[in-house]
Amino acid sequence: MADPTRPKPQRILLVTGMLGAGKSTALRELEDLGWESIDNFPIRLLDRLVGHDDEPFSLAIGFDCRTRGFKPEDIIEQVKGWLEEDDIPITTLFLDCAGNELERRFNETRRRHFLAQDLPVASGIAAERELLAPLRRWADVLIDTTDFTVNDLKQTIRDQFSQTAPKDMTVTVSSFGFARGKPPTADLVFDMRYLDNPHWEPGLKEQTGLDKDVGDFIEKSAVFASTFDKIKSLLLELLPRYADQGKAYVNIAFGCTGGRHRSVYTAEKMAQVLRDGGFSPTVLHRNLGSRAAELVEGTQQT
Structure with a gap:
């Protein structure tokens, strides 16, 4: 029998993926759907966010290769530990995009890639893809935004997560x-x-x-x-x-x-x-x- 004194379950969505693939847009749309959204939260502090609230809430946590303490293998181990707490539903969303489209987006915005400060953008994208490969394989939901407009991504997020949105219209x-x-x-x-x-x-x-x-x-x-x-x-x-x-x-x-x-x-x-x-x-x-x-x-x- 369930212990009625235990805190109610949270709904956790981990949002990660390639830089330029649309993580910020996804988090903003999730926030509009009623999720509490946090971006680039230090990995070492994630444990403090999970399972320590007396009220149920939906939390979307964004992170990528720029996040302090980012190590995909360590993150996966953390998630496995949380999953052992069967009353905390956790989903991992990975946003991907083809390399040539990511190059176009970086060149269009004139932003430097975090992993290619003094190298071509393509080099940073390739290094990031190799770094994130374990998380991509681990993710429950994969969205490829190569051919997406911003509105396409927003609609996809709504389609995927509106049924579990915690707030009514x-x-x-x-x-x-x-x-x-x-x-x-x-x-x-x-x-x-x-x-x-x-x-x-x-x-x-x-x-x-x-x-x-x-x-x-x-x-x-x-x-x-x-x-x-x-x-x-x-x-x-x-x-x-x-x-x-x-x-x-x-x-x-x-x-x-x-x-x-x-x-x-x-x-x-x-x-x-x-x-x-x-x-x-x-x-x-x-x-x-x-x-x-x-x-x-x-x-x-x-």
Whole structure:
């Protein structure tokens, strides 16, 4: 029987490979997926990071031939020791790339290779490849970035590691008034101005979309139910796809003229739908506290 007093398991990903193959990009993408990322951490201190935390977390540790104390055989022995602790999942990722492409990348950035300070870049690449050969053979996951763009590598990291990402996508549902400008960070904007405006309904101008009378008025619209259902179906299909692509934040914005009635009610109603669908949206009403004004709401339609 497992000891309930033992610290919970960590998830450890060791990220290494050839200089110029994309380690920094991979670590940044992992960080966006919710991993804690550390690059070029001294090898002799690795033991202090593994298995000594009371809370579970996902840690990506990057290292390469520039890292202090870098000896592939010693690192492999350390990993073997950690693997004996069967409650600590450890994976090693090796990023490789063809020599000619690495030469092109070094020449393009005008950087010196760490192992070829006074020699051609090709000499440093060859020495590094020989040095890293044991780690390449040992690695659980091998990604060859020779023909990759930066976006290709990011997508591959998401495909490989998003299922074990420790953080959920953050969903925000907001309301706003077009009269005061569209929110610049919105990913999806829905214009609710096709609905009759409660501002012009007697007794509703000073109320908002949070009030029952305003909600009842909007619900009476002949088109509200059908259009709301279409938007709901679209969002419930899109949000899981955004999550699969590794998107960390999604802002869904509903707008009306003043941002106090139609957009507020729709945002609140949609947020509840998303909660029922397994999401945990944050709800923001940008212009809810704005003053009701005829000049903002425009001309009453008859």
